[in-house]
Amino acid sequence: MFVQEFIAAVVPLYLVATALYLYRALKGPTIPDHVLGVDLLSYNLAVLFIVLGIFFKEPILIVTAIPLALWIYALDIYVAKYLERRVMGA
Amino acid sequence: MIEELLVYTGLGLIALGAFAQLVSGIGVNRFRNFYLRLHAATIGSIWGCVYPIAGAGLVALGYKELGPYSTFMAGAAFVTSFLVLILSPAGSHALARAAHKTRQALVEPCVHDALDPSMCVRGGGS
Amino acid sequence: MSLDLLIYAVGAVASLMSVVAVYLALVERDLVKAVIYSAIQSVFYSLLFYLFMSPDIVLVYLPVAGGVLPALLLVLISKTERFERE
């Protein structure tokens, strides 16, 4: 099977998408645009973590994608709370 | 036989995810409004993140060279895709609600805004 | 095309993007935006840690630099002042 070669052909497309997301995350005129860019960037990176874990043939590398998804959701909630109240409560 | 079918289905889902991420990246850069960009972001997070991770789990189920831990990898991939499926709409909703309530992002080319008509900026280009 | 070239290419792209994020965090005057730029930098550094084969560092570094530090800096900014004066 040609799994490693297929992944080596697909990963540059993900890198192009990363560059596009990074452009919006750095440029975006308002604060929610920046946070949306970071959000999409991290979801892209989660896919890249798991696909590269298959590429390396190392199953232990895949655990790192779950904290990425969870903590970027936490960043969303923090920034939304900061924007709404200006005070970070519980 | 069934392993080859799983691997080919998973690779197809990974390629679909790459295409969806490209479309979402172009859309995020081309739309002129925060709320329209949110629409492109849903394409990038559901089609571009949930489906490729589930496809990677299918590949891990059928790929023999991963060794005895391939079921661990497949389970972690399915759990991650389920978490993204739940958490990404929740985060986007919180962000959009905060942006609309605190008037951070105006609705720039606007037809009708039922929540707050004073944020509706008419015209603004084509 | 050799296969390990892909890994070096991904690492090179990630490190160049982290340079852009660090420069923009340096020159930005709105401190909330600077905190978000440093979150972008930490996301790319986690990709580099992953490529250098240290998943345990990624498991510790992502909650610290992607979640806890921006939250605490946002607490500090919300209690003090938001813009950096010239």
Added chain:
Amino acid sequence: MVGFLAEYMFTVIYLSLFVNLGLSLFGLFYKPHYVKKLIMLGVLGDTLNMFAIFLGYRAWPSPTTPSRPPILLTYPFENASVLVEFTSRAVDPLPQALVLTAVVIGLAVMVFLIFLGDNLFKHYGTLDMREIRRLRG
């Protein structure tokens, strides 16, 4: 050709880490605001940790077997082939143990500095270091 490209990209990673080090040192010394100094201190610590990990990395042993993280998945003392395969492929575990401690201690230092900044704002009414220095006399 392939070897030259690999060396080139490896050098790009190394030099961009040096650029990050220089930018963070500049921000730490010459930016006047306290929160900006804290952000740049975080970038400086992360870059130094990245250098430590970078020293412990080694390239792929052969084109089909990648290097692997220093984690043993099976019990190694029953057959020696597991240990032989591990020592021929795994990266160096000592810098990873050091960095794992350094990240957590960096978080503790940063929490202390953040609450120091809160008290500083209560005392002086500003976080601009030039103002604070002038008020000290």
